[in-house]
Amino acid sequence: MSGSSHAIDLIHTRQDFARELTALRERAGLTVRQVAAATGVHGAHSTVGDWFAGRGLPATGSRDLLDRVLRACGVDEAAELERWVEAWRRVRRAPGPRPAGPEPYRGLAGFQVEDAEWFFGRRALTEELVERVTRAPGLHLVVGASGSGKSSLLRAGLIPALGERPALLFTPSTRPPGELTAFVVVDQFEEVFTTSSPGEALIAELAEAADGGATVVLGLRADFYAHALRHPPLLAAARDGQFAVGPMSEPELREAIVEPARKARVELGEGLVDLLLREVAPRAGAHEAGVLPLLSHALYATWRQGGGRRLTIADYRAVGGIEGAVAASATQVYTSLSGPQQELARRLFVDLVHVAADTADTRRRVATERLPEEVLDRFVAQRLITADTDAVEISHEALLTAWPLLRQWLEEDRAGLVIRRQLADAAAAWEREHRDPALLYRGARLAAARELATTQPADRAFLDASVAREAGELAAARRRTRRLYQLVAGLAAMLLLTVVATVVSVRSLETVSDQRNQALSGKAANEAVALRGTNPALAAQIGLAAYRLAPTAEARGALLSTFATPYSTRITGHTGAVYAAEFTPDGRLLATTGTDGTVRLWDVGARHAPRPLAVLPGSGGLLGAAIRGDGRLLATAGQDGTARLWDLADPARPAARATLRGHEGEIRRVAFSPDGRILASAGADRTVRLWDVTTPAQARQLSALGGHGDGVSAAVFAPGGRTLATTSGDTTVRLWDVADPRKPRQMAQVRHIDRVLAAAYSPDGRTLATGGFDNTLRLWDVRDPARPVALAALAGHVNGIVAVAFSPDGRTVATGSYDLTVRLWDIAEPRFAAVPLTLTGHTDTVYAVAFSPDGRTLASGGRDTTARLWEVKGPVLYGHSGPIHSAVPGAGGRLLVANSYRRAHLWDLSDPGRPAPLATLKEHTDNVLTAAFTPDGARLVTVSLDRTARLWDVRDPRRPVRLGMVSAPANPFTLALRPDARLVAVGEDGGVVRVWDLSDPRAPVEVRVLRAHTDRVLGLAFRSDGRVLASASADRTVRLWDLSDPRRPVALSTISAHANSVAAVAFAPSGGVLASAGYDHTARLWDLSDPRGPRPLSVLTGHSNSVNGLAFSPDGRTLVTAGFDGTARVWDITRPRSPGPPVPLVGHTDRVNSVAFGPGGATLVTGSSDSTARLWDMDPERVARRLCALATPRITAAEWQRHFPGLAFEPPCG
Incomplete structure (x- = not known):
């Protein structure tokens, strides 16, 4: 060995590194010049000389040169070389002056495996995790919010606790080559959902290893939980019980x-x-x-x-304290830089963040050689950035929210960043598909990407190919035009040339203008999609303006997708977290309270144009609020330990009535009794106090409820006023008899498994809902408050539940959470849990939720200083118990939604703006896959994996009656009802199609069995005259049958063009065109003028994953496709040989499984694995009118110039 390993291990500073490096050189008998020459790197003498002299340290990108220097000085053993490299990393993490002694705290850098001896506070959680994963091999999800300590738990807790058992640790972006071991830990697993390379292969590999007996532990950020559930292996792991990392x-x-x-x-x-x-x-x-x-x-x-x-x-x-230390450190480094270096810093941090339109921002690893080293090193020194030998990343995602300047950079160019990310993903997909020309950009999307593109080689190659293809298409068009001109008669040549020159000149100017407008329109449309979550009003107006400028496919899609997610109006004004939001009983006034010490009153009579009325001062932060039943008295809960009463007789000029003192510590919540005579206040001092507020100015304390072992987080009265429920950090919910408020008496208590933070009674008083840090919403039957009965524990949030509220009809519970979301739970069947609808838009903890008295609006408030008003009765249908396989509209405004877990739901869509549930069909014993209505909407056929098809009388849709049932020997997957409703075809596993006569719906008769395919039948469709049946199969074929005589079917032809399973078929209303959709990512159009000889018309490409649903509009001019990529796409097939570019409909958060037009074609219905069905208004002008009625505030001139640079300000809504 050429040096002392002990001395190397003592290197902590730049001076230490220089001293030991010099000693190594001197032992080798070399001068600095000789070492530099031995490296073979031209010009290395000056750089290497600085290292030996202590004037500099090897930069992040100098690992190769450092290796050459060490080898020149005689370091030839791998172990010693690695010790030198580790010493270099150690010094780079904290260069310059450093306090003596070991570092007790890790900063943003986080804990690594070697830091186990410094990892404190998680012993019990570590032991619980070790016990869980060692007891049961397989796939385990460790889920927690960003900053909850997941990575530290896995690295410094779990792995060291395994002892001698070898564990393979990596992140998706650092997957080492080679086979997986028996114990695998994958940290930051959310990377598989943010990188351009697909994660399916890694997920499959990990699932296969787990199935083979390995233990696979995945650390997942909570806000990517929904993404994980789209993958069956991860869904199964979640169902088996994910491991939650709480506070x-x-x-x-x-x-x-x-x-x-x-x-x-x-x-x-x-x-x-x-x-x-x-x-x-x-x-x-x-x-x-x-x-x-x-x-x-x-x-x-x-x-x-x-x-x-x-x-x-x-x-x-x-x-700077907790809130300011990170920002202070980052800002200190930034301000020490020169002007050019500050610009490099901005580019550096923006490059280190993954920005997407549909997920939270995340950090990402970037190769070292692409980064400015003179700036990078300074942020590494403060542990804001972590560097290794080949890549760097932001040390923790907390920096993304804690440093205001970085947030500003990301917001200023969010839309552009999203477009760049989409470009990178498109380029990667193009490479994966062997540079398939069909995946190249064109038109407005290409123009927007060229304007914002980075210099990455892969992106550049993709854009160059896109430009070349578009140029080729334009050149071909010009050649066709020239050939046409050559046919013009020679006798009129001079005159025609004069006219043509004039026309061409004018058209050239028009073409330039059109191209500019299309480019701007496409760019703005993409920006609208990116902004929809954080600023819905601005996003909607940008989308409409883009459509008005040029109705490109992107712009039309952005406009039609405006209401695909529940629309919300942002309310700004508070400068601190908003902890409470309460409506007055008439719904016209909203009160919000915040840690800025103010109460703000808003006129919300016009729901989406809130108007500030008054600001009430406080003496400290305000955590809770309540409004008396007559709407004339407001109570607030303060961090200063007081509750205050305000007279709201004149909401524009509220008057202070009383200040209630008695608590020892902050008051967290207040609540009025139903008769308004009693106020309950819940305090950190472990008590609830009851106050007589009959005469507010003379309010007095009546009693204090003790018994909780920790602070009380909420107190709520039952509707009858005789019972009070309280929640606490001691994990209990207690029920009190307060019929005599001077002598309250505890009747019962129930528990969560962690701290309880919120509670609410249903309007009928029969159910109590509670939420807490165990991430569950719990429902209790409290008809007998002395003997509460647990009804359900509903999981879905991935962090603590802070707020709970019932809708006025008692069917829905809203929850707000530390996971930044609001969720809406349909509890019509509490024991049969429905998947909640998730509302995203807040950028921090949601502390408050409250329904308006009419139940159409939900108010929320959060730590991001905003309140929001959400439309919750609209085009998103939720409350289903699993993925939706199909959503089928029928006559009379009815809709059947078929979903997992044995249920099918009937909805009333007679008013598409206010869909209402009608009934639930519960007789199937397995997943319901699809259905069909008879043309008059009076009957319905459903098909299920319980191997039955069932017929229903739905003339009274609130009381469906089952008529008949047919059984199949194999699983049925699809059905088609002949237009006269007298015949139904059912497709089964094994390639069989069974045809049934429904003349007597109570006793269907099997007519014929078609042994049509060699694999399962996935799609069926009858031609409009009922004479021809098309079947689609996993055997990659479509087959056509003449069923003029169902007892004697005749095979007509077979289509074998798809490269994978064919999932769906549909006939155009005229019957002359057939569409097929496949897992090869394509849909195809066929000329069926002669069903015995189908001829291909066109191939529709655009989806990035399997296409599994099809629907023609009633006029046959439009085709809509459903894709596993989470989109529906609308195609203009007026000319079926050359369809227009697809219009993407974006809103679902998982694969779209079905598409169907409602009667008349004005509304499109989609069903998705995200457990929702959605209604899409297909009329852009009608969407525009609704948009302009809601979008507040209006777009400003500055915002217009940011998104439509160079264009005169023309607000789309006036």
Whole structure:
């Protein structure tokens, strides 16, 4: 060995590194010049000289040169070379002056396997995880919010606890070559959903390993949970019980702060730990999602500020505290840079963030050689960026929200960043499909991408190919035009040339203008889609303006997709978190409270044009609010320990009536009794106090309810007013008899498995809903409040539930959560859990939810300082118990939704703006796959994996009656009803089609069995005259049958053009065109003038995954396709040989399984694996009118110029 390994291990600073490197060179008997020459790198002398002199350190991209220097100095053993590289990394993580002694805190860099001895506060959770994964091999999901400590738990907790058992640890972007081991840990698994390369292969590989007996542990960020559930192996793992990483308790937080300091022999100043605990976990003894990395960085910065000897409150304040330390560190580095370097820093951080239109922002790894080293090193020094030998990444996603400047950079160019990301994904897909020309960009999408493209080689090659293809198409068009001109008679040549020259000149100008408008339209449409989650009003107006400018496919899709997700109006004004939102009983007034110490009153009579009425001051942050039943009295809950009463007789000029004092600590919630005479206040002092507020100015305390072992988080009265429910951090829900408010009496208590934060009674008082840190919504039958009975524990949130509210009809419960979402739960059948509808838009914890009295609007408030008003009765149909296989409209405004878990749901769509549930068909014993109505809507046929097809009388859709049933020896997958409703064909596994006579719907008769295919039949369709049947199969063929005489069917022809399973077929209304859709990502059109000899018309490409649904419009001019890529696409097939570009309909969050036009063709219905059916208004002008009626505030001139640069300001809604 050429040097001392002990000396190498003692390298901590640049000076240490230079000293030991010089010693190594001197032992080799070489000069600096000789070492530089030995590297073979031209011009290396100056750089290497700086290393030896301590003037510089090898940069991130200099690993190869460092290896050459070390080898020149005699380091030839791999182990010693690795020790030198580790010493270099160690110094780079904290170059420059460094406090003496070991580092007690990791900062944003997080814990690694080698940091296990410094990992405190998670012992119980680690032991629980180890027990779980070692007891049962297989696939395990470890789920938690960003910043909850998942990575540290896996790296510094789980793996070291395994002892000698070898474990393979990697992230999706750093998958090492070779076979998987018996124990695999994949951290940051959400990367498979954000990178351009598909994650299906890795998921399949991991699932196969788990099935083979390996233990596979996946660390998943909570906001990507829904993405994971789209993949069957991950869905199965979630159902078996994912492992949730929740917040740390106060004792755990204390240990995480105190023990590293004790181990490093660092003194913690008096009062610092208590101050940290108060700031980290101010409510219910629990911290919020994402605070752990902020705490770690604040401790690390405080330790460095104090010189490594003592952490004091003064130093903690100096570095910015919990909320400000990360931003202060980042800003300090940024401001130390020169102007050009600051621009490089902006490019660096934007490049290190993955921005998408439909998922949260995430960090991403970027190759080292692409980055500016002189800027990179400074952020590495503060542990804001983590670097290894070949790539760098932001140390923790907490930086994405904690540094305001970075948030500003991302928001300023979010739409452009999304387009760049989409370009990268498209380029990668093009390469995967062997550069299939059908995947190239064209038109407005190409123009927008060329304007915003990066210089990445793969993207550049894709764009160059797209440009070349479009240029070729234009050249071909010009050649056709020239040939046409050559046919013009020679006798009129001079005159025609004069006329043509003039026309061509004018048309050239028009063409340039059209091309510009199309490019701007496509660009703006993509920006509208990107903005829809964070700023719906602006996104809607941009989409409409893009459509008005040029009705490109992208613009039309953006416009028609405006209401594909529940629309929300943002309310801004608060400067702190919004903790409460309450409507007055008439629904015209909304009160919001915030940690900025204010109550704000809003006129919401015009739901989507809220108008500020008044701002009421407080003496501290406000956490709760309640409005008395007559709407004339407002109560607020304050962090200063007081409740305040306000007279709302004149909402524009509220008058203070009383301040209620008595709690020792903050008040978290307040609630009025139904008669308005009693106010309950829930406090951090573990009590609930009851106040007589009959005369507000003379309010007085009646009693104090004790017994909770932790702070009380909520208190709610039952509708009858005789019962009060309270929730607490002690994990209990307690029910109290308050018939005599002077002598309250506890009747019963029930428990969650973690702290309980919220509660609400149903309007009829029969059900109590509670939510808490165990991430569940629990429903209790409280008809007998002394003996509550558990009804259901509903899972879906991936972090604690903070707020709960019932809709006025009692059918829906809304929840707000630390996972940044609002969810709507249909609890019509509490024991048969429906999948909730998730509302996204808030960018931080949702603290408040409240329904308007008419149930059509939901108000929410969050830590992002905004309130929102959501339309919850609209075109998104939810409340289904699993993936929707088909959504089938019928006459009379009826809709049948067939979904997993044995259910089919009937809806009333007579008013598409207010769909209403009618009935649920429950007789099937397995998944219901599809259905068909008779033309008059009076009868219905459903088919299920229980091997039956069932007929129903639905003339009274609220009371369906089953008529007859047919059984199949194999699983049926599809059906088709002949237009006269007298015949039904059912396609089965094994390639069989059975034809049944329905003349007597109570006793169907099997007419014929067609042994049509060699694999399962996936699609069936009758021609409009009922004489021809088309069948589609997994054997990749479509077969046509003459069923003029059903007892003597005649095979007509076979179509074998698809390269994979054919999932669906449909006839155009005229019967002359057939469409087929396949798992080869295509749909195809066929000329059926002669069914014995189908002729291909065109191939429709555009979906990036399997196409499994088809529907023609009633006039036959439009075809809609459904794809596994989560979109429906609308094709103009007026000219079936050359269809127009597809219009994408975007809104579903999982694969689209079915598409169908309603009667008349004005509405499209889609069904999806995201458990929703959605209604799409296909009339752009009608959508525009509705949009302009809702979009508030209107687009500004500055916003217009940002999205339509160079165009005169023309607000689309006036």
